[in-house]
Amino acid sequence: MALEGKNADYLICVCKKKTLGEVRDFIRANLITDLKTLCEKADIGNKCGACREMLDELLQEQQIGV
Numbered sequence: 001m002a003l004e005g006k007n008a009d010y011l012i013c014v015c016k017k018k019t020l021g022e023v024r025d026f027i028r029a030n031l032i033t034d035l036k037t038l039c040e041k042a043d044i045g046n047k048c049g050a051c052r053e054m055l056d057e058l059l060q061e062q063q064i065g066v
Contacts (some may be wrong), residue, residue: 002054015047
């Protein structure tokens with residue numbers, strides 16, 4: 001639960017300067033369901049990769065409707 005307690009302004013991808021809220025909105029707007037597609041379409045998680053675990057957790061939350 002790496003995202004637990006993080007708000008929408010939390011910088012989830014430091015390399016690309018993307019916040020949790022921005023990524024969450026992108027996932028919803030583009031109906032993204034997997035990490036590979038998210039990284040390719042949003043151009044995040046593909047530089048240093050440190051955010052990939054949190055991105056995957058975010059995808060899982062969106063699929064169960066959290």
